[in-house]
Amino acid sequence: MNYPAADVVRKAKNKELTLGYWSVLDSPISNERLAMTGYDYIALDGQHGLLGYSGIVQNLMAIDAGHGPAGIVRVAANDPTVVGQSLDAGARGIIVPMVDTPEEAAAAVRAARYPGGGARSYGPMRAGLRVGPTPAESDAAILILVMIETPQGLDNVEEICAVDGVDGVYIGPSDLRLAVGGKSPQDPDVQSTFDAAIGRILSAAQATDKIPAIHTPDGTVARERIGQGFTFVTIASDLTHLEQAARQHLDTARS
Structure with missing residues (x-):
């Protein structure tokens, strides 16, 4: 059966505009509602977010209930167990943080793909309901994005982009700004250097x-x-928007 999320993966791989939302809260009900707003994907933050493995499973189920967007997981680390669990749970793609070298990018690919292109252990659990059924079909139906967000990752970005099996590179702007010398994730004093880093990563991907x-x-x-040319773009996060909306309404009422 062809699910809409499969079309999202194809669109992303074709470099068509793919817009997503970021979720850090372990809240299946809110993620089910977000999945019905029109975003192409909902990304669950397994690194800095407030969800454990059971939360990732339950929130992927909620996203699938929205019958449209793809559930993507930023995994906690470039670790075969963590990567495999997220894919077994039904993630349509993974975002791997803190990738510094082409060797680390290749390790992410091995963790995410079955033998032939990788070393992922077979045990799809929820994924078997929607992805596959054969390992080769599963491999073709997921996204592997590696994050460029450190000084070493930026230095090696061209080589990282050249790694076979990596579908794309994902910029974490907060860490990248720190990586180029920023004193905070919003430091304006390094704006020109930060902009140049963004341009370099974009050019390497293209x-x-x-x-x-x-x-x-x-x-x-x-x-x-x-x-600028980015085709896979995530917007904000649920916790940030919850705080912003609550504060805005309070300020309006008090004014």
């Missing part, structure tokens, strides 16, 4: 026909990144 992906804080910045 030169190797990889997905250029990036996180953004809001729709305005997302639109700017799309104009």
Whole structure:
């Protein structure tokens, strides 16, 4: 059976505009509602988010109930067990943090793909309901994005992009700004250096026909990144928007 999420993966791999939302809360009900708003994917943050493995499973189920977006997981680490569990749980793609070298990128690919292209252990659990059924079909139906967010990762970005099996590179702007010398994730004093780093990563992805992906804080910045050439763009996060909306309504009432 062809599920809409499979179309999202194909669209992303074809470098068509793919817009997503970031979720850090272990809240299946809110993620089910978010899955019905029109985003192409919902990314669950297994690194800094407030969900454990059971939360990832339950929230992927909730996203699938939305009958549209793909459930993506930023895994906690570049670790075969963590990567395999997220894919077994039904993730349509993984975002692997802190990738510094082409060897580490290749390790992420091995962890995410079955023998032939990788070393993933067979045990798809929920994934078997929607992805596959054969290992080769499963491999073709998932996304592997590696994050460029450290000084070493930036230095090696061209070689990382050239790794076979990596579908794209995902920029973590907060860590990247720190990586280029920022004193905080919003430090304006390194803006020109930060912009140059963004441009270098984008060029490396485009030169190797990889997905250029990036996180953004809001729709305005997302639109700017799309104009630059990024095709896989994530917007904000549920916790951030919850706080912003609550504060806005309180300020309006008090005024």
